[in-house]
Amino acid sequence: MLTINHLRKSFGSLVAVDDVSFSVERGQLIGLLGPNGAGKTTTVSMVAGLLTADKGEVLVGGAALQGDTDPKKRKIGLVPQDLALYDELSARANLRFFGALYDLSGAALDKAMAAALQLVGLADRERDLVKTFSGGMKRRLNLAAGLLHDPDILLLDEPTVGVDPQSRNAIFDNLEELKRRGKALLYTTHYMEEVERLADRIIVIDHGKVIADDTLSGLQARTPGLGGERVTLESVFLTLTGRSLRD
Amino acid sequence: MPVIPLLAMIRKDLLLFFSDRRSVIVSFVVPIAIGAFFGSIFSGPGSNAEPAKIAIAVIDQDASLISKAIVAGLQSDRNLKVATPTEAEARDAVKRGRTAVGVIIPKDFGDAAGKAFFGDGAKPDVNLVYDPSRNTELAMVRGIMTQHIMEAVSREMFGGAMGKQYVEKSLPGIKASKTIPDAQKQVLVQMLRSIQTVYNQPAASGASPRPQGLTMPYHVHEEAMTAGSNIAYNGYAHSFAGMGIQFLLFAMANLGIEMLLERQRGLWKRLRSAPVSRFTLLTGKAASGSILSFLILAVCFAFAMVVFKVRIQGSVVGFLGVCVACSMMASSFGLLVAALGNSPATARGVTTLAVLMMVMLGGAWVPTFIFPAWLQQFTLIVPVRWAVDGLDATTWRGVGLTGALAPIGVLLGFAAAFGALAANRFKWEEA
Ligand SMILES: Nc1ncnc2c1ncn2[C@@H]1O[C@H](COP(=O)(O)OP(=O)(O)O)[C@@H](O)[C@H]1O
Ligand SMILES: [Mg+2]
Numbered sequence A: 001m002l003t004i005n006h007l008r009k010s011f012g013s014l015v016a017v018d019d020v021s022f023s024v025e026r027g028q029l030i031g032l033l034g035p036n037g038a039g040k041t042t043t044v045s046m047v048a049g050l051l052t053a054d055k056g057e058v059l060v061g062g063a064a065l066q067g068d069t070d071p072k073k074r075k076i077g078l079v080p081q082d083l084a085l086y087d088e089l090s091a092r093a094n095l096r097f098f099g100a101l102y103d104l105s106g107a108a109l110d111k112a113m114a115a116a117l118q119l120v121g122l123a124d125r126e127r128d129l130v131k132t133f134s135g136g137m138k139r140r141l142n143l144a145a146g147l148l149h150d151p152d153i154l155l156l157d158e159p160t161v162g163v164d165p166q167s168r169n170a171i172f173d174n175l176e177e178l179k180r181r182g183k184a185l186l187y188t189t190h191y192m193e194e195v196e197r198l199a200d201r202i203i204v205i206d207h208g209k210v211i212a213d214d215t216l217s218g219l220q221a222r223t224p225g226l227g228g229e230r231v232t233l234e235s236v237f238l239t240l241t242g243r244s245l246r247d
Numbered sequence B: 001m002p003v004i005p006l007l008a009m010i011r012k013d014l015l016l017f018f019s020d021r022r023s024v025i026v027s028f029v030v031p032i033a034i035g036a037f038f039g040s041i042f043s044g045p046g047s048n049a050e051p052a053k054i055a056i057a058v059i060d061q062d063a064s065l066i067s068k069a070i071v072a073g074l075q076s077d078r079n080l081k082v083a084t085p086t087e088a089e090a091r092d093a094v095k096r097g098r099t100a101v102g103v104i105i106p107k108d109f110g111d112a113a114g115k116a117f118f119g120d121g122a123k124p125d126v127n128l129v130y131d132p133s134r135n136t137e138l139a140m141v142r143g144i145m146t147q148h149i150m151e152a153v154s155r156e157m158f159g160g161a162m163g164k165q166y167v168e169k170s171l172p173g174i175k176a177s178k179t180i181p182d183a184q185k186q187v188l189v190q191m192l193r194s195i196q197t198v199y200n201q202p203a204a205s206g207a208s209p210r211p212q213g214l215t216m217p218y219h220v221h222e223e224a225m226t227a228g229s230n231i232a233y234n235g236y237a238h239s240f241a242g243m244g245i246q247f248l249l250f251a252m253a254n255l256g257i258e259m260l261l262e263r264q265r266g267l268w269k270r271l272r273s274a275p276v277s278r279f280t281l282l283t284g285k286a287a288s289g290s291i292l293s294f295l296i297l298a299v300c301f302a303f304a305m306v307v308f309k310v311r312i313q314g315s316v317v318g319f320l321g322v323c324v325a326c327s328m329m330a331s332s333f334g335l336l337v338a339a340l341g342n343s344p345a346t347a348r349g350v351t352t353l354a355v356l357m358m359v360m361l362g363g364a365w366v367p368t369f370i371f372p373a374w375l376q377q378f379t380l381i382v383p384v385r386w387a388v389d390g391l392d393a394t395t396w397r398g399v400g401l402t403g404a405l406a407p408i409g410v411l412l413g414f415a416a417a418f419g420a421l422a423a424n425r426f427k428w429e430e431a
Helices: A040-047 A071-075 A091-101 A106-120 A135-147 A165-180 A192-198 A216-222 A233-241 B003-019 B021-042 B065-076 B087-095 B109-117 B135-159 B161-176 B182-200 B235-264 B267-272 B278-308 B316-340 B344-361 B373-381 B383-394 B401-425
Strands: A002-011 A014-024 A029-033 A055-060 A076-079 A153-157 A184-189 A201-206 A209-214 B054-060 B080-083 B101-105 B127-130
Touching: A002 A040, A014 A040, A014 A055, A014 A184, A014 A209, A029 A040, A029 A192, A040 A153, A040 A184, A071 A076, A076 A135, A091 A106, A091 A135, A091 B003, A106 A135, A106 A165, A135 A153, A135 A165, A165 A184, A165 A192, A184 A192, A192 A233, A201 A216, A201 A233, A209 A216, A209 A233, A216 A233, B003 B021, B003 B235, B003 B278, B021 B235, B021 B278, B054 B065, B054 B087, B054 B135, B065 B080, B065 B101, B065 B109, B065 B135, B065 B161, B087 B101, B087 B127, B101 B135, B109 B135, B109 B161, B127 B135, B135 B161, B135 B182, B161 B182, B235 B267, B235 B278, B235 B316, B235 B344, B235 B383, B278 B316, B278 B401, B316 B344, B316 B383, B316 B401, B344 B373, B344 B383, B373 B383, B383 B401
Parallel strands: A029 A184, A029 A201, A076 A153, A153 A184, B054 B080, B054 B101
Antiparallel strands: A002 A014, A002 A055, A201 A209, B101 B127
16 A cells, blocks of 8 residues: 655755665554654655655555645545644634545535544534643544545554543554554554554664564564563663663 | 635635634734824814914014014914014923924014115024924925015005105115215115105095005915815825735734744644645635735725725725735735744744834835935835825825726735745745
8 A cells, every 4th residue: 555665865964764665555554663853754754745755765556646736645644743733723623624625525524524523532522622622632633634535544643642541542442443444554653552552563763764674573572581581562672772862 | 726725725714813813903903093093193184174383483572563564474374373472482482392483583673674675784684493303394484484574574665654764864865875876876766756655645535555565476275186176185094004004914924924833833744745736835825815914904994984084086996906916915925924934933023023114114104205205216116115105096196097007016016026936935845
């Protein structure tokens, strides 16, 4: 569904993404795991067509995106790291706006909004202003806004930042449901337990480079624990990325 | 052009604008309040009221027939409001700005002026003390004074007792003079004799007409050139145009800053991830900005029309054309702010200054005709100048569509230039 080949992007002398390749299939959730500044958002931005790569290609359903108005962009839904919501508008007005950007209108838009609100559990709050929402509700609405046009590929950039455990669990349930519906999901995070629960495959990225691309058990097998028991992903992660502070 | 996304963007921007009560007040209420204030200052008196009088003080230290006649003449002048304080009081009043000019007629002025009228003896002084900030009024007072002094002196010398005395006294002297050539003596004596004849004639039956002296050989009929001879200049038309433009520019600068905030908060990326062209994104912003600007102008003028009787005396099409072109210019200015600005905070500071400069130089606060000539020329490069001129032309000046075409053309030109520069400099790439 989504294939990324040898993607590279630098800002001045800083190489933010360096020769990154992976692919995401239907019904699969790929976890892009890396510390802050690893290059996760830069990668997602190139996939969404916001940034032009210096090198490499992004294939959506086998073909590269051609410009801003390429209809293939409808196959992609972006749930950005920063909440892309207008605080002063109601949840409904926000969804109506984002739906219309994908040419949705009338009954089709109403139906899509109802389904998305239903999925994230905000149907009863649709008329309230977003500024009255909690962090978790905003995150769920952010997810709903990315789903309206029923994309095949969902790009989720740290979708659980600043979220209470209940909302986080609700979001996980939503994502598992989406996976069942056959969506291809790319999920970035620096939380190990999230990819442990969700990901079919984990790509560890640091300093722009892919340093591991494996299943959870494959990764754990790489770092044999003391006394032979299975190590946590956290210790794998720290072994791979080093212990120096980021940010 | 994809219609659904475009309409959605416009709708969203308008909803956001009207959800912010502060920006609504600043854009709609403040320009009306300031426009009403400036309008009441610059309107002057209404059409049927007396023209504003210049306050002057006259100190008659002479108290001669001539000086009294001068004071009476000044007091009867419709352009002046004459007080007769002491010299010290007059100087103080001028210093404090309560009186524009103090006219001091010194002792023996009448006597000396009478003689000097026939070219005899030194010319006496009239002393003027004036407020240096009121040069225009000084010039007017000087002109009005000339008229009344000439009338008073000539009337006295051609027909009054003083003239009679003077002629009687000077006739022997002239005859005996050794400096005046004989031919000239002849003429002078003849002239003085005929003046005496006039004096000595018995008064005609009934009221004898008082000798007139020299009078102004004309009357001035003044007509202010506005939309029509019976339509008064309406200062509110200008002030509401100026303030409307100022605050719609502020609103548009703010729209640009909002775009920077959208970018900072990652919303712009989200918009860009949709299959919408860059052109559509910018057009959506420009359209919502133009609609808002037009609304601000419309509300401003609607208020001025209802409350202050401002009328579109000229071409209605021209007026609407100027409003639309001005709105487009302002919204593309907003795009420029978004394209050139870095952080919202610094952009806010810089654009506030830019807007204030533009409206000041464009004549939104005070009309450009009071600027020095070079500055009037210079301000032609300021779009606000064209907008203000275009609105003035189609409202109180009552000019037809032809008067609006140049402002409309220039404003659309500015809109295109700002828009092109904004599109060119806009930062699209971001992670
Ligand atoms: N627009 C940009 N200009 C310059 N450097 C950038 C830009 N965007 C990101 N970077 C840098 O690229 C690196 C990767 O950033 P990012 O992809 O946001 O990391 P992550 O999302 O994994 O935290 C960081 O060092 C970041 O500072
Ligand atoms: Mg990131």
